[in-house]
Amino acid sequence: MRSKAMTLTGICTAAAGLAVMSACSAGNAQPAQPQQAAPSQQVIAGLFDDWNAALATGDADKVADLYAPDAVLLPTVSNKVRTDRAAIVDYFRHFLANKPVGKIEQEVVGVLDADTAVNTGVYRFDLTQNGSPQQVQARYTFVYELRGGKWLIVNHHSSTMPEKKQG
Known part of the structure; x- marks a missing residue:
C-alpha cells in the first residue's frame, strides 16, 4: 500500500x-x-468571541471594524437595514448603551471554502435597559469573508425569537 x-x-x-x-x-x-486551506470550524466560531469582546469595549467604531465596508446588518433592535459603515456605527452607538453581553446558546458553523464561512444559531444578550437587567434571546447569522488576510462580517442578521421560551 x-x-x-x-x-x-x-x-x-x-x-x-x-x-x-x-x-x-x-x-x-x-x-x-x-490554494489556501479552509479554516476550521473552531476558527470561525472564535470570531463571535472577537465580536463580543468588541461589544464589551463600548466603542461602536471597534465593533464596526469587524464588518466589511459593504456589509449588510439586519439588527435585532432596529427596523432599519444598515448597509454602510456609518449606519452600522450608528446602530452600535445606540445598542452599546445597553451594555450587551452575548452568549451563544446554539450554533451551527459552516465553512464554505477557504475564504467564506457562516455561523448561525441562537444567542442571548444580557442587557441593562433603564437600569434594569434584561435578557433577549435572538436568532443570528454571521456570514464571514476573508479579505486582506482578515475575517470580516459581510452579512449579519439578528432577530428576536418569535416564540416565548418554555420554562
Whole structure:
C-alpha cells in the first residue's frame, strides 16, 4: 500500500509541476499560487468571541471594524437595514448603551471554502435597559469573508425569537 501512495504522490507532484510549467509557458509569468486551506470550524466560531469582546469595549467604531465596508446588518433592535459603515456605527452607538453581553446558546458553523464561512444559531444578550437587567434571546447569522488576510462580517442578521421560551 505504501508504494501505491508514494506513486500517487509522485504523480500528483509531477502533475502540479506540469500545471505550473503550463501556466508559465502560456505567457503567464507567475506560477499558480497554492490554494489556501479552509479554516476550521473552531476558527470561525472564535470570531463571535472577537465580536463580543468588541461589544464589551463600548466603542461602536471597534465593533464596526469587524464588518466589511459593504456589509449588510439586519439588527435585532432596529427596523432599519444598515448597509454602510456609518449606519452600522450608528446602530452600535445606540445598542452599546445597553451594555450587551452575548452568549451563544446554539450554533451551527459552516465553512464554505477557504475564504467564506457562516455561523448561525441562537444567542442571548444580557442587557441593562433603564437600569434594569434584561435578557433577549435572538436568532443570528454571521456570514464571514476573508479579505486582506482578515475575517470580516459581510452579512449579519439578528432577530428576536418569535416564540416565548418554555420554562
